[in-house]
Amino acid sequence: MSTTITICQTCKRADWNVETNNKTDGEMLANLIEKAAKDFPEINLRRHSCLMGCDFACNVTIQSKNKLNYVLGNFTPNIENAVGILEYAKLHAASEKGQVPYREWPKVIKGHFRARLPTLDNN
Ligand code: FES
Numbered sequence: 775m776s777t778t779i780t781i782c783q784t785c786k787r788a789d790w791n792v793e794t795n796n797k798t799d800g801e802m803l804a805n806l807i808e809k810a811a812k813d814f815p816e817i818n819l820r821r822h823s824c825l826m827g828c829d830f831a832c833n834v835t836i837q838s839k840n841k842l843n844y845v846l847g848n849f850t851p852n853i854e855n856a857v858g859i860l861e862y863a864k865l866h867a868a869s870e871k872g873q874v875p876y877r878e879w880p881k882v883i884k885g886h887f888r889a890r891l892p893t894l895d896n897n
Pocket of ligand 1: 782783784785786800823824825826827828831833
């Protein structure tokens with residue numbers, strides 16, 4: 775089953791400066807994830823405006839039907855973080871219930887989890 779990464783495209787980190795940045799930090803992270811995603815065919819991507827975690831920019835979600843879902847934040851927009859997010863999403867996609875053993879987590883995502891959302895029962 776595939777996993778979807780939703781990237782907040784409006785996130786701006788505390789040091790974001792309108793005079794020196796023509797893109798938001800979220801746009802930059804989304805661009806990097808989208809570029810690196812060619813090596814992750816099991817991952818779907820989408821952008822969203824504000825995931826209501828603005829103080830923890832940059833934010834992404836990891837979601838799949840009938841699995842645990844996650845909100846991650848505090849990412850700087852760089853290629854290492856983009857690939858780490860994709861690698862975690864790949865592990866999430868391969869998992870039965872959305873639980874990936876901590877020892878398998880990519881190093882760059884450790885400390886970035888903001889919330890874990892249980893699956894909804896089928897009702
Ligand atoms: S702008 Fe990204 S969470 Fe609000």
